Amino acid sequence: MHASPSSRDKICEVAEALFARRGYAGVGLREVADAAGLGKSSLFHHFRSKAQLYCEVLDRVLRRMRERLDPVIRAPLPAPERLERWIEGLVDGLAEHPTTSRLLLRALFEEEEFIQAPPPELARAEQTLAGMIGDVQKILEEGVTSGAFRPVSVPHTVQSLIGASVYHFASAEIGEGVLGGPLFGAEAVSRQRTELTSLFRHGLIARPDPVDDL
Amino acid sequence: MHASPSSRDKICEVAEALFARRGYAGVGLREVADAAGLGKSSLFHHFRSKAQLYCEVLDRVLRRMRERLDPVIRAPLPAPERLERWIEGLVDGLAEHPTTSRLLLRALFEEEEFIQAPPPELARAEQTLAGMIGDVQKILEEGVTSGAFRPVSVPHTVQSLIGASVYHFASAEIGEGVLGGPLFGAEAVSRQRTELTSLFRHGLIARPDPVDDL
DNA sequence: GTAGCGTCCGACCGGTCGGTCGGGTAGGTT
DNA sequence: AACCTACCCGACCGACCGGTCGGACGCTAC
Numbered sequence: 001m002h003a004s005p006s007s008r009d010k011i012c013e014v015a016e017a018l019f020a021r022r023g024y025a026g027v028g029l030r031e032v033a034d035a036a037g038l039g040k041s042s043l044f045h046h047f048r049s050k051a052q053l054y055c056e057v058l059d060r061v062l063r064r065m066r067e068r069l070d071p072v073i074r075a076p077l078p079a080p081e082r083l084e085r086w087i088e089g090l091v092d093g094l095a096e097h098p099t100t101s102r103l104l105l106r107a108l109f110e111e112e113e114f115i116q117a118p119p120p121e122l123a124r125a126e127q128t129l130a131g132m133i134g135d136v137q138k139i140l141e142e143g144v145t146s147g148a149f150r151p152v153s154v155p156h157t158v159q160s161l162i163g164a165s166v167y168h169f170a171s172a173e174i175g176e177g178v179l180g181g182p183l184f185g186a187e188a189v190s191r192q193r194t195e196l197t198s199l200f201r202h203g204l205i206a207r208p209d210p211v212d213d214l
Numbered sequence: 215m216h217a218s219p220s221s222r223d224k225i226c227e228v229a230e231a232l233f234a235r236r237g238y239a240g241v242g243l244r245e246v247a248d249a250a251g252l253g254k255s256s257l258f259h260h261f262r263s264k265a266q267l268y269c270e271v272l273d274r275v276l277r278r279m280r281e282r283l284d285p286v287i288r289a290p291l292p293a294p295e296r297l298e299r300w301i302e303g304l305v306d307g308l309a310e311h312p313t314t315s316r317l318l319l320r321a322l323f324e325e326e327e328f329i330q331a332p333p334p335e336l337a338r339a340e341q342t343l344a345g346m347i348g349d350v351q352k353i354l355e356e357g358v359t360s361g362a363f364r365p366v367s368v369p370h371t372v373q374s375l376i377g378a379s380v381y382h383f384a385s386a387e388i389g390e391g392v393l394g395g396p397l398f399g400a401e402a403v404s405r406q407r408t409e410l411t412s413l414f415r416h417g418l419i420a421r422p423d424p425v426d427d428l
Numbered sequence: 429g430t431a432g433c434g435t436c437c438g439a440c441c442g443g444t445c446g447g448t449c450g451g452g453t454a455g456g457t458t
Numbered sequence: 459a460a461c462c463t464a465c466c467c468g469a470c471c472g473a474c475c476g477g478t479c480g481g482a483c484g485c486t487a488c
Binding site for chain 2: 112
Binding site for chain 1: 444445446447
């Protein structure tokens with residue numbers, strides 16, 4: 001079959017880093033080619049267009065994340081534990097590839113770049129994303145119906161969960177500037193994992209409301 | 215003094231909508247000018263450069279939000295109630311101007327576009343943002359030291375709070391596609407406000423851990 | 429009148445954008 | 459030898475980029 005993984009993968013790698021840093025519109029193919037050690041024309045031997053390259057990079061990232069989270073979904077555990085493991089996996093995965101969170105956050109609300117002439121690869125990426133979201137959605141629904149979680153609105157909670165996790169790493173550097181403490185680095189990551197699982201654990205577990213009314 | 219608020223404000227309005235939709239690099243000045251009903255050259259009569267226009271739009275949005283949240287900060291209430299009011303104000307503010315959340319989310323981790331030659335207006339916007347974040351940070355710190363909140367890491371919690379709130383609206387449309395329920399609209403907003411305050415209220419209030427360990 | 433001023437615009441600048449094209453090079457097959 | 463394929467490149471295309479410039483329009487003030 002097509003037996004050249006080297007150049008193609010190299011292009012994907014550098015493109016992932018660049019798209020994550022400056023977004024789709026902010027990155028020129030010239031820049032990608034230079035970073036990959038190729039001429040600009042050579043990119044078009046491996047990818048049909050800039051849009052296709054971007055979608056393929058996006059799908060790569062999503063797949064990587066989903067494969068990491070897959071065993072958690074299948075684990076035979078009660079919903080609260082499975083949710084914690086899922087959050088931990090997400091946080092670790094985002095921390096492992098620092099570019100991922102930025103690329104993801106951008107992609108999650110930037111896809112309308114392609115309202116006209118969406119490349120066919122976009123559908124694959126969207127499918128991968130929908131699968132991941134559907135997984136955690138199922139965990140939440142299971143927890144709510146089993147009574148382990150408060151009767152929260154599942155879609156809203158999923159949004160909050162993803163937003164809190166992904167945003168944290170996507171904006172960690174600027175956060176460090178404005179806030180006081182370090183938000184990145186090996187030990188800050190484990191701290192973030194703890195904080196986030198703790199927040200959602202306490203926030204979702206069913207029990208009488210501690211606050212009078214509101 | 216300079217007595218023409220009309221055109222300038224019109225430019226800011228349309229630029230806000232465009233930057234929110236397609237990002238800084240994705241919007242051309244030609245597009246802004248057309249949307250404002252002006253020639254491209256006329257933009258440079260009101261703004262020195264594209265970067266300055268962007269920063270001024272950003273600062274406008276941040277100021278609008280901060281003014282809305284200001285009374286909450288000053289309210290003589292215990293930390294938990296003040297945090298709830300703050301979240302409610304943020305959610306309502308984001309829902310009120312749908313472009314705001316997208317512009318904000320982009321700006322929050324896209325400022326490195328201006329690492330070289332940052333326009334002086336950027337500093338003002340950053341200052342406004344830092345003030346807002348500092349406000350909610352103080353609420354959290356107060357709640358933690360007073361024992362009302364669990365001893366969470368304040369920077370991490372601020373990040374999660376902002377991420378969960380802003381991301382929700384920034385990506386509401388795509389969320390509606392993948393998730394089931396409606397995430398926007400008058401009644402969905404009030405639901406989101408309830409969900410988010412509820413999540414953080416339950417998640418932050420101090421009390422014994424309901425889960426064995428971990 | 430005409431001088432000044434704020435506002436706006438068409439034409440234009442150098443440069444970069446995504447993408448095309450024709451050709452070159454290396455290796456494998458026959 | 460000839461041929462094919464995979465890979466890569468420099469040169470080039472039209473379109474658009476952010477930004478400049480000289481001048482035109484309408485309006486007050488003198």
